[in-house]
Amino acid sequence: MFDHDILVIGAGLAGMRAAYTASQSGADVAIVSKVYPVRSHSNAAQGGINAALTDRGDDWEDHAYDTIKGSDYLGDQDAIEIMCREAGSEVISMEHMGVIFNRDEEGKLGVRSFGGQRQARTFFVADFTGQALLHVLHEQILKIGARVYEEWFVLSLIVEDGECHGAVVMEIRSGEVHAIRAKAVILATGGLGRVFEPSTNALICTGDGMALAYENGAPLMDMEMVQYHPTTLKANGALLSEAARGEGAYLLNSEGDRFMQEYAPNMLELASRDVVSRSEQTEINEGRGIDGCVLLDVRHIGETLINEKLSQIRQLGIDFANVDMVHEPVPIRPGMHYQMGGIKTDVNGLTNIMGLYAAGETACVSVHGGNRLGANSLLDTLVFGRRAGDHASNVVRSRQHSDAITDQYAERERNRLQEMLNRNGGGELFGKIRLDLGEAMNTHLAVYRDQQGMETALEELKGLKTRYDRVIVHDKGKTFNTNLIFTLELGFMLDCAEAIILGALERKESRGAHTRTDMPDRDDSNWLKHILIAKDENGQPDVTYQDVTITQWEPQVRSY
Amino acid sequence: MQVTLNVRRYDPDSDQPVPYDQEYSVDVDENATVLDGLIKVREEVDGSLALRCSCRSAICGSCSMRVNGQAILACNTKLTDVVLEGGRVDIEPAGNMGLIKDLVVEFDIFWDKVRAVEPWLQPEGEEPESEYIAPNDDMVHLAGVMGCIMCGACVSDCTVLEVDRNFLGPAALAKSYRFVADPRDDADESRLDELNESGGVWDCTRCMMCVEVCPKGVDPMGRIMSLREKVIDAGHTETYGARHAEAFTRMVRHSGRVDELQLPIQTFGMFNVKEMIKLIPVGVRSQLAGKRPPIMHQKNPGMSNVRRIFNRVEDKR
Numbered sequence: 001m002f003d004h005d006i007l008v009i010g011a012g013l014a015g016m017r018a019a020y021t022a023s024q025s026g027a028d029v030a031i032v033s034k035v036y037p038v039r040s041h042s043n044a045a046q047g048g049i050n051a052a053l054t055d056r057g058d059d060w061e062d063h064a065y066d067t068i069k070g071s072d073y074l075g076d077q078d079a080i081e082i083m084c085r086e087a088g089s090e091v092i093s094m095e096h097m098g099v100i101f102n103r104d105e106e107g108k109l110g111v112r113s114f115g116g117q118r119q120a121r122t123f124f125v126a127d128f129t130g131q132a133l134l135h136v137l138h139e140q141i142l143k144i145g146a147r148v149y150e151e152w153f154v155l156s157l158i159v160e161d162g163e164c165h166g167a168v169v170m171e172i173r174s175g176e177v178h179a180i181r182a183k184a185v186i187l188a189t190g191g192l193g194r195v196f197e198p199s200t201n202a203l204i205c206t207g208d209g210m211a212l213a214y215e216n217g218a219p220l221m222d223m224e225m226v227q228y229h230p231t232t233l234k235a236n237g238a239l240l241s242e243a244a245r246g247e248g249a250y251l252l253n254s255e256g257d258r259f260m261q262e263y264a265p266n267m268l269e270l271a272s273r274d275v276v277s278r279s280e281q282t283e284i285n286e287g288r289g290i291d292g293c294v295l296l297d298v299r300h301i302g303e304t305l306i307n308e309k310l311s312q313i314r315q316l317g318i319d320f321a322n323v324d325m326v327h328e329p330v331p332i333r334p335g336m337h338y339q340m341g342g343i344k345t346d347v348n349g350l351t352n353i354m355g356l357y358a359a360g361e362t363a364c365v366s367v368h369g370g371n372r373l374g375a376n377s378l379l380d381t382l383v384f385g386r387r388a389g390d391h392a393s394n395v396v397r398s399r400q401h402s403d404a405i406t407d408q409y410a411e412r413e414r415n416r417l418q419e420m421l422n423r424n425g426g427g428e429l430f431g432k433i434r435l436d437l438g439e440a441m442n443t444h445l446a447v448y449r450d451q452q453g454m455e456t457a458l459e460e461l462k463g464l465k466t467r468y469d470r471v472i473v474h475d476k477g478k479t480f481n482t483n484l485i486f487t488l489e490l491g492f493m494l495d496c497a498e499a500i501i502l503g504a505l506e507r508k509e510s511r512g513a514h515t516r517t518d519m520p521d522r523d524d525s526n527w528l529k530h531i532l533i534a535k536d537e538n539g540q541p542d543v544t545y546q547d548v549t550i551t552q553w554e555p556q557v558r559s560y
Numbered sequence: 561m562q563v564t565l566n567v568r569r570y571d572p573d574s575d576q577p578v579p580y581d582q583e584y585s586v587d588v589d590e591n592a593t594v595l596d597g598l599i600k601v602r603e604e605v606d607g608s609l610a611l612r613c614s615c616r617s618a619i620c621g622s623c624s625m626r627v628n629g630q631a632i633l634a635c636n637t638k639l640t641d642v643v644l645e646g647g648r649v650d651i652e653p654a655g656n657m658g659l660i661k662d663l664v665v666e667f668d669i670f671w672d673k674v675r676a677v678e679p680w681l682q683p684e685g686e687e688p689e690s691e692y693i694a695p696n697d698d699m700v701h702l703a704g705v706m707g708c709i710m711c712g713a714c715v716s717d718c719t720v721l722e723v724d725r726n727f728l729g730p731a732a733l734a735k736s737y738r739f740v741a742d743p744r745d746d747a748d749e750s751r752l753d754e755l756n757e758s759g760g761v762w763d764c765t766r767c768m769m770c771v772e773v774c775p776k777g778v779d780p781m782g783r784i785m786s787l788r789e790k791v792i793d794a795g796h797t798e799t800y801g802a803r804h805a806e807a808f809t810r811m812v813r814h815s816g817r818v819d820e821l822q823l824p825i826q827t828f829g830m831f832n833v834k835e836m837i838k839l840i841p842v843g844v845r846s847q848l849a850g851k852r853p854p855i856m857h858q859k860n861p862g863m864s865n866v867r868r869i870f871n872r873v874e875d876k877r
Contacts, residue, residue, distance in 0.1 A: 486607075
């Protein structure tokens, strides 16, 4: 058994930011991550990070308004105010740590335009901003020498009487299972993209934190709000950054028209993501697509600028679509990208379980509401990662390790894993179940949804759960048993899918990313509220509501 | 398209833990990558196949491995580009790092070397209230190195690391360059001192393997060469490495080719008895192998062209 003041689960931007902050405050912090920190999916954020810097003539309130409008008024305005106020200092902190942000002619930080915002306020490193931030934060973790349990996988949380006391984890390399006792646990496990097929998300994005919290009675909030990114490649779902449109790219239909003129005459290609994705899907559905895609055209930007600012996505086009974007437009389509919902937390990352925090994509504060603006996710991870680390480090000063926590928690997990490994015959491997889940979700819970489709998805989910109960693991060994890990992750994903479908069925209106063809209008009088799903004492999902916090921006008709 | 993935496997938990090859025949799409093939195997055929992978977009650096003997990222390598005669592809774990299981290797050595270069920004003086002012050109230049995804392909195929575990290696040295070339970093002197030591920049043999296998165009060897110049500029002119480089250049400028007898003498110094004695067995071996350089050094007949190249390069500087 290991002891730490604070255990951070996940080593992406939110996790490392939390760990760095808590460590600076003097707490004994350890990070557990199922991959090496620099493998985390924060890497994949390409375009940039938003911040309204006052010395550039920008105003945090403008940023907040754009975010609130982008969220289709479902975001909590107190949380959004905090995020936008603290954005500038966060970006500057990262620059001081070493991030090589692109500069303007004076050598100050340069900005690019991003969707859904009236002002260019997106700070960036070429088209690999997430990677640049992640690697620099990892440098700082190396510098302070924080303990990182690299390639350790979290099996369960230790929660007793509404308080979290640690987690049970498996060292992947040896297969050993340990209990780690902690006075506070911060979940920073990222998204759940693999619940959908295809998705822009990495294979590690399996909703672990959401499922762990859900399992222990913490509510998941607004899980129906799943973002489809407007520009993903058909072949493998890979993301082409919004930076392309930020730098001036056009979206064209099969007739060569810039169709966004019809849907968002002011913001065009840079309208909010939900708006652009819906527009694309409408074009495709009405027969103006090309093989289920529309075209992203950057040719007019020119090879020099493409190479300087969009080189990675140019390479992605060459590698995965056989298209060199310098010479021809690349076919793209909306693809599952981000989970706006997540574990419900307050503005300090605290969940309803004492000692349990969440930050980043796995959490729902909520700052993204029904639709996240591009380049607000990196900001979310850093601001709320820091706040969670800060709050937790204060709380643990007056908390003691619980003596009731013994190795029995680990023993319980060892037995569960052994039971899974012992299972033979009759069942199937995890792979096909995961694929069927992903395809069901992508069919019935995509850009456009309706009652019948969502009910079908719920029905199919039941069948998948039955198949999962008999799933078999080929690899019976202890060393680096990825087969076992994928199987456990699939268990997490099935729980996440349940929350998504239930949330979607519950919300009887169209708002943000949740667009129902059978209920196409936003209904503020009945549904300007969050949907929370939590397991009751019997393990059954229970739905409750919470009002949206409005500070100074009343809901208005949303157009771009 | 039918391909046979010939995978080098290793199971430390088995009764006889030795590496062996296993063939998997899979039916894949024309555009499928090596990773697509391997995922198909582990999801549909044999769940026990172990490999690391995550992003599928050449950004997380998890899936470096050797295909047909050379390090690649499985996720951005198309099967059609690497398939051998008979539809076979040979897949092995990355080199220079210990085996854990199947295609999974120990990355400890990789991270130890990265840690050894103190890979964090070390500015001096008070932090500015706002950002550091820095030229965009410098930042764009650094982006070329920050593009490194720490996949370890260069470390896998580094021919020096294969024989000298003490060498910092291409990834760590490129990482070090990222700080030396950063206008905000003020620790150049101590960094360059360290890099001048054994295991540092002078131990690279310029075989170009790291440049060839790097999936992100980071050019580790080019960075190492830039670091050599910076090391010399920082006043380390009396190291063997610096003297070797100087002597090499001098000879080529003088006669258009390297005088291989003189090179070690000028590098180590004629009266450096210890090093001179160490050369004797090398001389004997080369004599026996018929590879002794000529006693009388001869000028390159195209000497005037070599001079012109020198002049041209020096004018450009």
